[in-house]
Amino acid sequence: MNHLFTTALLLLTLLSAQATIEVTPLAGCLCEGGSAPQQAFELTAEGTAGPFTFRWAGPNGYSSPEQNPTDITAAGDYTVDVTNSFGCTFQYDITIPACPAPSFSGDKTETCPGHYRATVTDGLGIVDST
Numbered sequence: 664m665n666h667l668f669t670t671a672l673l674l675l676t677l678l679s680a681q682a683t684i685e686v687t688p689l690a691g692c693l694c695e696g697g698s699a700p701q702q703a704f705e706l707t708a709e710g711t712a713g714p715f716t717f718r719w720a721g722p723n724g725y726s727s728p729e730q731n732p733t734d735i736t737a738a739g740d741y742t743v744d745v746t747n748s749f750g751c752t753f754q755y756d757i758t759i760p761a762c763p764a765p766s767f768s769g770d771k772t773e774t775c776p777g778h779y780r781a782t783v784t785d786g787l788g789i790v791d792s793t
Contacts, residue, residue, distance in 0.1 A: 682710035684745050686755050692762035693738040703735035703759050704743075712747035719743045735759070 722739035
């Protein structure tokens with residue numbers, strides 16, 4: 664009889680266990696060819712189904728067991744597996760796009776023989792140089 668009670672209690676615990684998992688991108692984009700290491704996502708996992716474990720996978724063989732890794736350097740597709748204390752695993756896919764490459768345009772004007780003034784626009788502003 665005691666064994667039956669334990670099984671029923673475990674089933675009730677599994678049915679009442681709850682988890683809220685949310686993944687929020689923190690970086691709008693990452694530079695092509697690699698960026699400085701950063702936390703590109705914020706993952707929250709809360710509820711009575713915890714504690715949780717995490718397994719991130721991404722471009723170039725990236726992997727991390729951290730809930731919120733701070734060493735993301737490449738744009739691309741990332742997957743995180745979140746496993747609860749009952750062994751159930753949920754998978755989330757997140758994409759961080761590559762930032763557009765800067766484009767430059769400009770003019771150069773000869774100010775004196777052999778000396779030039781250049782005006783360059785990089786999409787963020789204008790840089791003058793002589």
